[in-house]
Amino acid sequence: MDLQQPSPPSSPSSSPSSSPLRIPLPSKTSAPSVNPTLRNLHKPIDPVQHAVTFNPTYDQLWAPIYGPPHPFAKDGIVQGMCNHKLGFVENAAIEPFVFDEQYNTFHKYGYAAYPSASACYNYVGDLDALWENDAISVYNIPQHEQKKQKLKKKALESEENEDAEVGPSVENPTSQEWLMKNRKSPWAGKKERVQIELTEEQKKYAEEYAEKNAEKKAEKERGGGRDKPEFADKSTFHGKEEHDYQGRSWIAPPKDAKATNDHCYIPKRWVHTWSGHTKGVSAIRFFPKHGHLLLSAGMDTKVKIWDVFNSGKCMRTYMGHSKAVRDISFSNDGTKFLSAGYDKNIKYWDTETGKVISTFSTGKIPYVVKLNPDEDKQNILLAGMSDKKIVQWDMNSGEIMQEYDQHLGAVNTITFVDNNRRFVTSSDDKSLHVWEFGIPVVIKHISEPHMHSMPSISLHPNSNWLVAQSLDNQILSYSTRERFQLNKKKRFAGHITAGYSCQVNFSPDGRFVMSGDGEGRCWFWDWKSCKVFRTLKCHEGVCIGCEWHPLEQSKVATCGWDGMIKYWD
Known part of the structure; x- marks a missing residue:
């Protein structure tokens, strides 16, 4: 059959009737015709593609994607994810x-x-x-079962009683006799003991024991055991004489003790060591205004006072606490001092004679003790206790005058500010409270999310600032004006004190800030620039306390948990 060849495309001007007839060639394929909808029925959807040309079913949308097997899998299971031979088994809740x-x-x-x-x-x-x-x-x-069991029990008991009245059973008399004797268990009550005759020695011992018990009972009734002190207060003088040839006391300051100038210097060398405490030293305090004596509180339950000006030896030991001494504080003239111990007692000592003037206790551990710095209020004692309270005593009458109870943790420090009209307290609850003296209402509560516990606070010599040792290894400074605001620019860091209540202190001229740390070093910072000025390696253990001499401008005393007190110049 002859087919006409297709002519070249006609020009747009040519009419459609003049175009030659085109006959399409038949197409032949070996594959059978398939409905496109059936073809897409079991086709998995590629998750990479963005458009789907047909309506997929739910099973197709959520069908798993098949891929190559895991190269390190054994029997189709990754060994690292297996805790069972058949796969991964989760713990049942x-x-x-x-x-x-x-x-x-x-x-x-x-x-x-x-x-x-x-x-x-x-x-x-x-x-x-x-x-x-x-x-x-x-x-x-169930309750009905419990009732059934109780009824059965009662029936059995009644049967046993009837058998006991009639006599032992003929069938098994031995078992009935045993039941009669051992109806109660061995733990049901006390058995009646057969009285055995005592020997002469046992009789003598019993009489002595009865006499001792009678004496103790009589003593308790008289109240003798109550008035008896738990630990005897005593003191030992170690110096040559308590009064010199002129009649002056050993605690009297030297006549020529005065500051040569107002400029302080950083100490460079270690000049003296006082060693007498058998355990760590928890606090040291220089004698007020003169600094010729140094008081120390030890974990060996003793308080010692050392000569700084002349011999450099221990002058007196005060023994009155039965447990470690936590804090000490001088009165304004230094003739008396307070000590607080873990035996829950606060003792008021005479520095010269070593006698205990009075003892105070609330049954809780005192963490800090302070006298009111005003001269006319030297009889008022403030103590921060472990039961979150600050307790105020009148030492003349021995009665509690006031309780400041707003903290949520043990109270660590008490610092008087604003001409002693107010005082600032810090606590384990990571906050600072400002109180009006004598009024148990907080006038300022400082608590921020970034704050940590502050176990030591010191007042600047000009009384405008106070610095607080924060347990996140930095020293923060707060103004003591009306707002008690944090000064974010004045921040001293570099030392490690986390977990230790290391003391922070100022030089007498206010130019330097110093602090001990947990690694036995003493750090000195410049107050204006906040830069580290010098670091001294002072102790083997923790350097817990540091005090600047009030008169000698370059001398510093440090104490540590190694039991040593060191003097630096």
């Missing part, structure tokens, strides 16, 4: 006792609680048995 209870309940009654159910009461298994047994488990006895 069900207690072993609950599992045992439901397991045994299912084997006995045929039903058990469904652990994965969201509802409270869902069960699997024989639901008819569930209704019959009121959904009890093997470990729960």
Whole structure:
């Protein structure tokens, strides 16, 4: 058959009637015709493509993506993710006792609680048995069963009583006799003991024991044991003489003790060591205004006072506490001082004679003790206690005048500011409270999310600032004006004090800030620039306390948990 060849495309001006007839060639394929919708039915969807040309089913959308097997998998399971030979088994969130209870309940009654159910009461298994047994488990006895058991018990007891009246059974008389004698268990009550005759030695011992008990009872009734002190207060003088040839006391300051100039210098060398405490030293205090004596509180329950000006030896030891001494504080003239111990006692000592003037206690541990700095209020004692209170005593009458109770943790420091009209306290609750003296209402509460506990606070010599040792290894400064605001620019860092209540202090001229740290060093910063000026390695353990001499401008005393007190110049 002859087919006409297609002519070249006609120009747009040519009419359609003039175009030659085109006959399409038949197309032949070996594959059968398939409906396109059926072809897409089982086709997985590629997650990379953004458009789908047909309506996929739910199963197609959520079908897993098949890929090559894991190269390190054994039998199709990655070994690193296996804790079982058949794959990864998660820990069941069900207690072993609950599992045992439901397991045994299912084997006995045929039903058990469904652990994965969201509802409270869902069960699997024989639901008819569930209704019959009121959904009890093997470990729960229903009330009607309890009543049945009680009735059975009573019936048995009545039968036993009847048998006892009639006599032993003919069938098994031995067992009946045993039941009569051993009806109660060995733990049911005290058995009657047969009185045995005592020997002469035992009689003598019993008489002595009875006499001692009678004496103790009589002493308790008289109240003798109550008035007896737990620990005897005593003191030992170690110097040559308590008064010199002119009649002056050993605590009298030297006549020529005065500051040569007002400029302080950083110490450079270690000049002296006082060693007498058998355990660590927790605090040191120079004698007020003159500094010719140094008071120290030890963890060996003793308070010692050392000569700084002349011999450099221990002058007196004060023994009155039965546990470690936590804090010490001089009166304004230095003739008396306070000591607070972990035996829950606060003692008021005479520095010269070593006698205890009075003892105060609330039954809680005092962490800090302070006298009111005003000359006319030297009889007022403030103590921060472990029970979150600041207690105020009148030492003349021995009565508690006031309690400041707003902190949420043990009170660590008491610092008087604003001409002693107010005082600032810090606590383990990571806050600072400002109080008006004598009024138990907080006038300022400083507590920020970034704040840590502040176990030591010191007042600047000009009384405008106070610095606080923060347990996040920095020293923060606050103004003592009306707002008591944090000065973010004045921040001293570099030392490590986390976990230790290392003392922070100022030089007498206010130019330097110093602090001990947990690694036995003493740090000195410049107050204006906040830069580290010098670091001295002072102690083997923690350097817990540091005091600048009030008159000699370049001398500093430090104490540590190694039991040493060191003097630096």
